[in-house]
Amino acid sequence: MRKLAIAFSLLLLLGVGGYFGLKAYAENYANVQIDALFAGLRSNGITATHGAVTVDPLRRALSIPDVRISVPEPNATTLAIGEVKAEGLALADGRLSAGRIALSALDYEGPELTMRLFPASYRVPELSIENVSGPLAPPPAGSGNAALLAVLKSIAADKIAVPAAKVVNTIGTDPALRTEYDYTDITLYGLADGLISAASVGRTSYVTQSSAAAGAATVKGAIGGFSARGVDLAAHLIVFGTVPPPDDSFRQLYDRMAFDALTVETGDGGRQTVGSAVTTGFAMRPLVVSAPELSRLVETWTADQAANRTPTPAEVQTLLATVAGVVDGTRVDGVELRDFAVSAPKTPDVRMAMLRFGPLQDGRLATFALEQVDIAAADGAPPGKIGRIAINGLRPADMLRRAGELAQDPGAASRPDSALALLRLVEGIELAAIEFAPDKTADGLVKLDVFHLSWLPSGGLLPTRIAGTLRLEGPISELDAQEPFALMAAAGATRASLELDLGAAWNEAERSVTVSPLHARVPGAFSAAGSVRLGDVDKEVFSDAPAPALAAAGTATFRGADFTLIDEGIYELKLKQVAEEQGATPDAVRDLVGGIAEMMAQEVVTERPELEPATKAILDFLQAPKGKLAVKLTPRGEQPVLDLLDTAVGNPAALLEAVDIEATATR
Numbered sequence: 001m002r003k004l005a006i007a008f009s010l011l012l013l014l015g016v017g018g019y020f021g022l023k024a025y026a027e028n029y030a031n032v033q034i035d036a037l038f039a040g041l042r043s044n045g046i047t048a049t050h051g052a053v054t055v056d057p058l059r060r061a062l063s064i065p066d067v068r069i070s071v072p073e074p075n076a077t078t079l080a081i082g083e084v085k086a087e088g089l090a091l092a093d094g095r096l097s098a099g100r101i102a103l104s105a106l107d108y109e110g111p112e113l114t115m116r117l118f119p120a121s122y123r124v125p126e127l128s129i130e131n132v133s134g135p136l137a138p139p140p141a142g143s144g145n146a147a148l149l150a151v152l153k154s155i156a157a158d159k160i161a162v163p164a165a166k167v168v169n170t171i172g173t174d175p176a177l178r179t180e181y182d183y184t185d186i187t188l189y190g191l192a193d194g195l196i197s198a199a200s201v202g203r204t205s206y207v208t209q210s211s212a213a214a215g216a217a218t219v220k221g222a223i224g225g226f227s228a229r230g231v232d233l234a235a236h237l238i239v240f241g242t243v244p245p246p247d248d249s250f251r252q253l254y255d256r257m258a259f260d261a262l263t264v265e266t267g268d269g270g271r272q273t274v275g276s277a278v279t280t281g282f283a284m285r286p287l288v289v290s291a292p293e294l295s296r297l298v299e300t301w302t303a304d305q306a307a308n309r310t311p312t313p314a315e316v317q318t319l320l321a322t323v324a325g326v327v328d329g330t331r332v333d334g335v336e337l338r339d340f341a342v343s344a345p346k347t348p349d350v351r352m353a354m355l356r357f358g359p360l361q362d363g364r365l366a367t368f369a370l371e372q373v374d375i376a377a378a379d380g381a382p383p384g385k386i387g388r389i390a391i392n393g394l395r396p397a398d399m400l401r402r403a404g405e406l407a408q409d410p411g412a413a414s415r416p417d418s419a420l421a422l423l424r425l426v427e428g429i430e431l432a433a434i435e436f437a438p439d440k441t442a443d444g445l446v447k448l449d450v451f452h453l454s455w456l457p458s459g460g461l462l463p464t465r466i467a468g469t470l471r472l473e474g475p476i477s478e479l480d481a482q483e484p485f486a487l488m489a490a491a492g493a494t495r496a497s498l499e500l501d502l503g504a505a506w507n508e509a510e511r512s513v514t515v516s517p518l519h520a521r522v523p524g525a526f527s528a529a530g531s532v533r534l535g536d537v538d539k540e541v542f543s544d545a546p547a548p549a550l551a552a553a554g555t556a557t558f559r560g561a562d563f564t565l566i567d568e569g570i571y572e573l574k575l576k577q578v579a580e581e582q583g584a585t586p587d588a589v590r591d592l593v594g595g596i597a598e599m600m601a602q603e604v605v606t607e608r609p610e611l612e613p614a615t616k617a618i619l620d621f622l623q624a625p626k627g628k629l630a631v632k633l634t635p636r637g638e639q640p641v642l643d644l645l646d647t648a649v650g651n652p653a654a655l656l657e658a659v660d661i662e663a664t665a666t667r
Contacts, residue, residue, distance in 0.1 A: 077110030097133035131158035194234025224261025245286035275339025285329035317404035334358035393427020428454030446474035458542035530563035617663035
């Protein structure tokens with residue numbers, strides 16, 4: 001029995017001694033490997049230190065306390081980690097893996113981690129990584145920021161979790177702006193090859209404060225939740241210039257981003273809320289301006305605002321041109337905000353069901369639209385509604401550049417060619433289902449059923465195609481000083497409608513322009529429609545220089561026109577008005593008008609006998625209300641358009657010599 005006890009004691013002693021021997025060996029080996037890794041960092045100009053490494057061989061666990069890493073300028077960064085713990089360590093094929101890594105007391109000071117434009121600090125009490133692996137060998141000496149990209153693309157992990165984090169961003173030296181963020185429940189899934197497959201964040205709150213020089217304003221806000229798919233961290237480093245880009249091609253930063261329950265509160269009592277915001281297909285090219293340069297421009301602008309200094313026109317143009325370059329280098333499939341609300345003291349509350357825009361590509365924003373906007377009643381005025389407002393074919397980068405040019409030369413805005421140049425920056429406008437009161441005393445709401453105006457830019461001063469539609473209804477009291485609305489109001493009408501349609505298109509192969517439709521209608525008054533045809537219209541008409549465009553316009557010829565006029569009551573109302581003014585009957589006034597028209601017709605027929613059928617049709621139209629008159633104009637020989645316009649202004653009667661006229665009247 002005594003021998004058995006001695007043997008057991010010897011085995012226990014050997015086991016314990018073996019464990020501690022193995023532990024000492026493992027710790028020595030770990031120290032050597034980790035020292036080599038940190039030496040590799042130092043060979044890249046990075047200061048890197050750590051405390052004594054401890055190892056638990058049975059659990060394949062490792063602990064590194066007091067990690068300190070410092071990166072020099074131009075991207076000065078310090079990183080401190082209280083302790084790094086790893087469990088389930090394994091080494092295979094030159095890669096080190098761990099079942100779990102936990103970091104505590106992580107403090108970061110340096111460029112913010114998204115665009116890396118401004119100084120930031122990060123405080124993370126806890127961070128855990130599950131099923132992570134990476135290369136054991138340090139990055140090559142002298143590889144600089146490229147090492148960061150190489151390391152990032154070589155690390156893989158199933159999950160990264162941060163229960164809470166505090167981030168502070170500053171802009172300006174005072175700082176002019178300071179924003180403090182508090183994040184909860186940050187989780188990243190599927191890190192591989194520099195790409196995060198999915199990410200989510202719980203609630204985020206933030207406070208932005210401006211310095212006293214910048215107005216001492218405070219803005220508070222919160223985000224109920226955030227999620228993302230396809231977050232390319234490697235692309236971020238390339239796009240924002242952290243590492244040199246191999247080329248200038250677009251790199252997708254996010255497949256999809258979604259925010260929920262956004263709120264913003266300003267110190268003056270204003271409040272904005274957004275139910276949800278989703279962005280898809282967000283991509284950028286490497287910045288045409290480096291991140292430090294962009295940061296410098298923004299900081300200079302912020303400092304100017306804080307000092308109440310007005311930037312020079314040249315500074316404004318430089319900033320706008322820089323932002324335009326960023327917009328040109330951005331591609332977005334779509335952005336959609338839902339359930340948007342704005343409230344502020346002494347202003348009506350506004351609610352909007354949706355704001356959407358996109359796609360943005362090659363500097364062109366296909367659509368920017370607001371839908372279902374409700375404006376609350378305020379100051380005695382009734383509420384307003386907007387069904388839809390949309391701007392199509394917008395070119396925001398070119399607009400910024402144009403604004404910069406006008407800052408340098410404000411007088412250019414008044415030149416005709418400058419105004420026409422705006423047609424190249426937008427391709428169309430849509431308004432629908434809009435209701436509003438012109439003022440508090442208005443007799444009912446103005447209702448805009450639809451307004452649509454679109455055009456196809458030619459690259460020159462004039463578009464090659466244009467189309468427009470208007471359907472409007474409103475209180476006639478707003479228009480009762482103008483015909484035909486004054487006649488309708490005198491007859492007792494309280495509301496009036498207006499319909500307009502316009503279209504024009506250039507046919508390059510035929511060198512022609514067709515203006516059709518031309519339609520105007522005031523229900524209860526009249527309806528007019530027509531079309532105009534022009535020939536010999538060369539592409540030089542659409543030149544971006546006024547002189548050649550005007551010269552080419554001089555060769556355009558009139559090819560014909562058709563017009564139709566329908567009396568829906570305007571004639572009868574006018575006869576009644578004149579009769580009341582003259583103390584006569586409407587029939588007597590009509591006979592007088594007919595007699596005068598007949599004398600004029602006889603003079604025309606004397607000069608142009610072939611026009612007798614047309615003059616007879618016009619006289620028939622004037623015989624009684626509610627008639628329809630159709631007129632066809634055909635040029636007599638070649639008629640330059642500009643010559644006809646000059647004639648119309650100087651001697652309208654002479655137009656009869658330039659055209660043949662056919663007319664018919666019906667009821």
